[in-house]
Structures are given as C-alpha cells and as structure tokens.
Amino acid sequence: MERRVKRLRRQVWAGGHLQRFGTPNGMRENVWFVTLTYRGVDDWQPRHISKCLKAARRWCQLRRVPFRYLWVAELQQRGALHYHLAIWLPKRLQLPMFDKQGWWPHGMTHRVIARNAVGYLMKYLSKISPFHQFPKGVRLYGLGGLTQQARSICSWLNLPSWCKQRFGVGDLKTVAGRRVVRATGEILETMYRRVFQPAGMRLYPNGPLPARWADGPYSSIDCVSLHAGAS
Known part of the structure; x- marks a missing residue:
C-alpha cells in the first residue's frame, strides 16, 4: 500500500501541473474543485465515478472544450468513500452542480473555483495511510485530457x-x-x-x-x- 500511495502522489502532482500544456494559447481558465459525497457509508460501486465523468465529458463536448480533469478518492471519518475532482475550463463557462444535473445521484456535491486545486488534492493524499481500508477494487485516482508529451x-x-x-x-x-x-x-x-x-x-x-x-x-x-x- 505504501508503494501504491507513493506512486499515486507522484502521478497526481505531475498530472495536475502538466495540465497547463493543454491550455490553448491566450485562453484564460478556471480550475473547478468538485467534491462528490455518498449518502450511505456502503453506497460505493466501481462504475459510479466513471459514469459521472462520462456525463461531464459529454457536457464539455457539447460546448466544444476538452475535458481535462484529475481526481482522487478519500475515506471520510465515518468510513464512506468520497471523491475530490479538479476540472480545467475556460473562464466563460460555469461548471454546473453535479447532483442537480443528475451526474451524481448518489449523494451531495459541492463545487468552487480553486486557486490551488493540485495543492488541495495533494493535501488529501497526505492523509492516506497503509492502515486505510478502501473498498476492494477501488481506484485511488484518475486523470484525463493530457497532451501526448x-x-x-x-x-x-x-x-x-x-x-x-x-x-x-x-x-x-x-x-x-x-x-x-x-x-x-x-x-x-x-x-x-x-x-x-x-x-x-x-x-x-x-x-x-x-x-x-x-x-x-x-x-x-x-x-x-x-x-x-x-x-
């Protein structure tokens, strides 16, 4: 688990900072920070996050902007899994609430414009320890929208x-x-x-x-x- 967490921190740090290479020249953008929370402690299912991201990707495609994102999983003190998600968008667009859009029907969501989204994600990763019991098969992070380089x-x-x-x-x-x-x-x-x-x-x-x-x-x-x- 310790090796997995070390690899995770390295990937999240790099993936977040390298997102800037996907920013079109001259475009001003915001980084939205989204929290996805479950109602129940045992509500997690493996395809929940992928279905949520698929809906957000479709929203971006309709507006002809790339879907550039980075997320990490965290265990709350009550034992429930939840997700922290960073999304890079042009300043002209406002990211909707995921629960109101039906993208996250499993509980509550919260979203704000973050000044240091990658720093927030790294902060949550610092709380992970080998003693945490994540659900079997859970992914601890995901990212998308990076350039080939x-x-x-x-x-x-x-x-x-x-x-x-x-x-x-x-x-x-x-x-x-x-x-x-x-x-x-x-x-x-x-x-x-x-x-x-x-x-x-x-x-x-x-x-x-x-x-x-x-x-x-x-x-x-x-x-x-x-x-x-x-x-």
Missing part, C-alpha cells in the same frame, strides 16, 4: 530509478512487462536481482549502475511539439 512525462516518472538515470522521457516503452528502447528495440534486463533471505529480501545489482545524464532526463523532450499541443 505530458502523458509521456507521467509515464517516465513512474519508471524505476535506474531507467530514469539512463533514458529520457519517451525513450522507453513497456511490452509484456519488459522495458524496451524505442529507437533500437533493445529489451532491457532488470538492473537488480532479488535474493530472499530469512530477514527479508535484498537487491543486488546485475552490473554497474548507470551514471545520471549530465543534461538531465528531460533533455530528449521535443519542446516545440510539447507546446504545440496547447495551441
């Missing part, structure tokens, strides 16, 4: 450290659980081997550890195309 950065952030020391954003792809170099098709062997011992597990390097890039891991990003997605 932004998605590549999010994927790179969750690579093992030894991969990030050798390769930049977009240089690797994952095929059947193996890391593959896009340019050459080379399949990378794992950098460490696991040795199980009575006291636990130890990792031993299979070879010399790679030196970190002098130019930084992001040096392979095509900055022109990165910002072109926002135009």
Whole structure:
C-alpha cells in the first residue's frame, strides 16, 4: 500500500501541473474543485465515478472544450468513500452542480473555483495511510485530457530509478512487462536481482549502475511539439 500511495502522489502532482500544456494559447481558465459525497457509508460501486465523468465529458463536448480533469478518492471519518475532482475550463463557462444535473445521484456535491486545486488534492493524499481500508477494487485516482508529451512525462516518472538515470522521457516503452528502447528495440534486463533471505529480501545489482545524464532526463523532450499541443 505504501508503494501504491507513493506512486499515486507522484502521478497526481505531475498530472495536475502538466495540465497547463493543454491550455490553448491566450485562453484564460478556471480550475473547478468538485467534491462528490455518498449518502450511505456502503453506497460505493466501481462504475459510479466513471459514469459521472462520462456525463461531464459529454457536457464539455457539447460546448466544444476538452475535458481535462484529475481526481482522487478519500475515506471520510465515518468510513464512506468520497471523491475530490479538479476540472480545467475556460473562464466563460460555469461548471454546473453535479447532483442537480443528475451526474451524481448518489449523494451531495459541492463545487468552487480553486486557486490551488493540485495543492488541495495533494493535501488529501497526505492523509492516506497503509492502515486505510478502501473498498476492494477501488481506484485511488484518475486523470484525463493530457497532451501526448505530458502523458509521456507521467509515464517516465513512474519508471524505476535506474531507467530514469539512463533514458529520457519517451525513450522507453513497456511490452509484456519488459522495458524496451524505442529507437533500437533493445529489451532491457532488470538492473537488480532479488535474493530472499530469512530477514527479508535484498537487491543486488546485475552490473554497474548507470551514471545520471549530465543534461538531465528531460533533455530528449521535443519542446516545440510539447507546446504545440496547447495551441
């Protein structure tokens, strides 16, 4: 659970800040912060959030704006699951109330314009601990509307450290659980081997550890195309 939460925090932080690359040039926008609450403690069902987002996406499509969002799940003190959702919209649009629209018929909703939506989401994530008992099968976060380059950065952030020391954003792809170099098709062997011992597990390097890039891991990003997605 601890590893899952660490990965979650990294993805949410990156996904939220990278949403700015999807903002068309010159467009002023608001970030709406929405809370979705259940009436009952045990009302959660796995498709509730996806159906809600599908309705919000349709609303955006009718207004010809991209649906750019980020959400996290949280457990309330009473034990009920609820969701915190950030949505990026042009200033000319006002996001409706989800419950009044029928998008969230499972309880109450609240929405405001947030100054630091990503910061709020990270605050809620800081409350998650390995002792929290989320419903079986629940997703802890979701995001959408990122540009291709932004998605590549999010994927790179969750690579093992030894991969990030050798390769930049977009240089690797994952095929059947193996890391593959896009340019050459080379399949990378794992950098460490696991040795199980009575006291636990130890990792031993299979070879010399790679030196970190002098130019930084992001040096392979095509900055022109990165910002072109926002135009």
